[in-house]
Amino acid sequence: MNTHALDYAAIEARHDLAGNVYFLAPVNFENAAFCKIGRSKNDPEARCAQINKSSTGDVLWGVRHVITVDDHIRLERLVHQLLASCRNQGAGQRREIFHLPADDAFARASEMLSQLTDINEIPIAVPAPVVKARRAKSSGGGAGRVVKKGDEAYLPLFMSWARRLEIKGGGKPFGQWKNPYFGYSDGVEGVQWNIAVDRNTGEIRLGVNLEGSAKGGGNWLITDFIFSELARPTIESIKAKVDAGRIQLTLACDAWQGASRYDIVEQLIGGRPHLLSAIDAQLWDEILTQAKGCLDPTRQFRARAKGTVTVLDTGEKRLAAPPMGGVSPHLTIHTLVDAEPGWNDDRLDAAMDQAITRLRPVYEWVSHEGRKSHGKR
Structure with missing residues (x-):
């Protein structure tokens, strides 16, 4: 079997930095022109629930957009720098509040990301939701992780696709955690x-x-x-x-x-x-x-x-x-x-x-x- 098609070792090596930058919008203020931008290695919905639980109750947040990348720490910092002129100058978590709609913040962040060469959007939620994918024999012990529980069953299929079409490197992954479709293109x-x-x-x-x-x-x-x-x-x-x-x-x-x-x-x-x-x-x-x-x-x-x-x-x-x-x-x-x-x-x-x-x-x-x-x- 050609196990080179999916580079699990490379995926594993990114786990310390890979994660999500989330854009939260208030759900109890109609047409609100402010948002909250933060980062999380885990499920952004779970993180949002934590934020709401610990808040004073004046603002209830909902996840509006998520960008999953191989260096979420640096991307969050760059997004905060990009939007510095809109940033709330208060103390504590208010520093993650920005005075513009979440959609606009996400659009500007996405445009910036498209110009970067050292941060890449990935379809892998890291760490994975409890289920590890099958190991590749030549991966040196690294384990691939997939977006949702059950996705790992399709990895042999993706390997077959790359093998039969002779796709170098196994192709380019696509699909995000909210999208029902996931897979690979030849790039x-x-x-x-x-x-x-x-x-x-x-x-x-x-x-x-x-x-x-x-x-x-x-x-x-x-x-x-x-x-x-x-x-x-x-x-x-x-x-x-x-x-x-x-x-x-x-x-x-x-x-x-x-x-x-x-x-x-x-x-x-x-x-x-x-x-x-x-x-x-x-x-x-x-x-x-x-x-x-x-x-x-x-x-x-x-x-x-x-x-x-x-x-x-x-x-x-x-x-x-x-x-x-x-x-x-x-x-x-x-x-x-x-x-x-x-x-x-x-x-x-x-x-x-x-x-x-x-x-x-x-x-x-x-x-x-x-x-x-x-x-x-």
């Missing part, structure tokens, strides 16, 4: 392979991903994909090459706040994901045109556009606008992996090979269309 800037598990349903999804990005080799390949398909659609040809009834396509509109995304009502372009077999020429043109609207025409459609979005939890209307935010299109195409936790390596590899074979023509299609020169817009 490529541009068209990506990814593997994800839905904790709520147990579904295992092998995916192809392409989103708006100017990083590395990304160069806003989704712009080329959208314009190429609008000009000369090839979706019917790819449908003829695959089992289109087992492949689902989602075009989404991501709304950004710094390095993080809002959960918005308008996220799913076309209102929902679509089976590839159900996408006809008219529907394909409609969702591509909507996706084009998430790109900035003043910058050759190679940048985030400005847009008004509706926050899912509150119904609040917000303007997402560059340079701190904006909207951008995001293409995801996935198929289910017919596997279960507990299967041995041979069975997992066979199931993974079947899913990869089913989706590889789609990966090649997106890669080809996404690299076409889009010319004048």
